Amino acid sequence: MRVARQAAVASIAGTCVFVAPVLLLHVLKPELDPSWRFLSEYSLGRHGWLMAVAFFSWGLSSFALFV
Numbered sequence: 001m002r003v004a005r006q007a008a009v010a011s012i013a014g015t016c017v018f019v020a021p022v023l024l025l026h027v028l029k030p031e032l033d034p035s036w037r038f039l040s041e042y043s044l045g046r047h048g049w050l051m052a053v054a055f056f057s058w059g060l061s062s063f064a065l066f067v
Helices: 002-028 039-043 048-066
Strands: none
Touching: 002 039, 002 048, 039 048
16 A cells, blocks of 8 residues: 555656646747647757656656556
8 A cells, every 4th residue: 555655646746747847848938839739849959858857757657657
C-alpha cells in the first residue's frame, strides 16, 4: 500500500511538473499557436530544454502511474 501511495504522489507531481514548463513556453513563444501546432515544436530553439524537462517529467509520471 505504501508503494502505491508513493507512486500516486509521484504521478501527480510529475504531471504538475509537466504542465508548468508547457504553460511557460506558451508565454515565451507566442508565435506558436497551440491550436494547430504540435507540442513537440516547442522543443526547437533557445527554450528547448524546458520541453525536454516537460517530456521527462511526463514519462516519469506515466511510469509512476503504471506502478
